[in-house]
Amino acid sequence: GENVEQHPSTLSVQEGDSAVIKCTYSDSASNYFPWYKQELGKRPQLIIDIRSNVGEKKDQRIAVTLNKTAKHFSLHITETQPEDSAVYFCAGPDTGRRALTFGSGTRLQVQP
Amino acid sequence: DTGVSQDPRHKITKRGQNVTFRCDPISEHNRLYWYRQTLGQGPEFLTYFQNEAQLEKSRLLSDRFSAERPKGSFSTLEIQRTEQGDSAMYLCASSLAGTGIYEQYFGPGTRLTVT
Numbered sequence: 502g503e504n505v506e507q508h509p510s511t512l513s514v515q516e517g518d519s520a521v522i523k524c525t526y527s528d529s530a531s532n533y534f535p536w537y538k539q540e541l542g543k544r545p546q547l548i549i550d551i552r553s554n555v556g557e558k559k560d561q562r563i564a565v566t567l568n569k570t571a572k573h574f575s576l577h578i579t580e581t582q583p584e585d586s587a588v589y590f591c592a593g594p595d596t597g598r599r600a601l602t603f604g605s606g607t608r609l610q611v612q613p
Numbered sequence: 614d615t616g617v618s619q620d621p622r623h624k625i626t627k628r629g630q631n632v633t634f635r636c637d638p639i640s641e642h643n644r645l646y647w648y649r650q651t652l653g654q655g656p657e658f659l660t661y662f663q664n665e666a667q668l669e670k671s672r673l674l675s676d677r678f679s680a681e682r683p684k685g686s687f688s689t690l691e692i693q694r695t696e697q698g699d700s701a702m703y704l705c706a707s708s709l710a711g712t713g714i715y716e717q718y719f720g721p722g723t724r725l726t727v728t
Contacts, residue, residue, distance in 0.1 A: 532713070532714075533713070533714045535716065535717070537719075543721070544617075544704070544719040544720060544721045544722060545656065545704070545719045546719070547716055547717070547718060547719075550716060590655045590656075592655070594714050595658050597669060598713060598714055599644070599661055599668070599669065599714060600646055600648075600658040600661055600669065600672075601656070601658065601714075601717060602658070603655025603656050603657070604655055605654060605655055606653070606654070606655050
């Protein structure tokens with residue numbers, strides 16, 4: 502099945518700086534990669550996703566890039582704000598291509 | 614609220630007791646998933662349904678775990694003879710059905726504590 506590895510495990514940035522979180526995957530046939538944001542005690546919230554037919558997708562301050570050859574994808578957050586502080590999870594299709602396999606998470610802290 | 618809902622939000626039980634959790638998906642979503650999340654980890658897939666059919670259950674953690682979706686709407690997850698290692702957040706998610714994988718939306722979870 503799919504194996505998703507995520508780095509770094511923690512990331513601290515100053516407000517206004519950019520943050521980048523990277524994930525690698527093992528199954529070259531994987532075709533869908535979502536990113537979730539989880540605040541303390543709350544549900545994982547889908548913030549952006551990308552399919553394998555595109556290399557980049559943007560939504561305001563958030564972007565995701567995909568390199569199919571290298572089998573990695575990254576989340577980019579620009580102009581970070583304190584409310585961006587949370588744990589971010591990447592994911593890829595599980596065996597069977599219906600459920601998701603999640604990375605281990607990145608705790609992002611934005612210092613005001 | 615038209616999102617995924619779960620009940621109860623918190624459950625404290627004694628070891629050996631049975632517990633049941635409920636999930637109500639987004640109304641137009643045919644697929645329903647159960648995940649488990651332990652502290653500091655990402656969600657771990659357990660099982661999923663398309664309508665009332667349970668299409669994947671090999672990932673349930675043991676035969677003490679079972680899930681149902683009798684009418685293709687809400688689902689229940691039951692854990693029998695709970696153990697302390699079952700303490701975790703149990704998350705439900707739903708998505709549209711079709712060819713391939715679609716966006717999954719999570720409920721708030723049920724936090725289980727086994728004492």
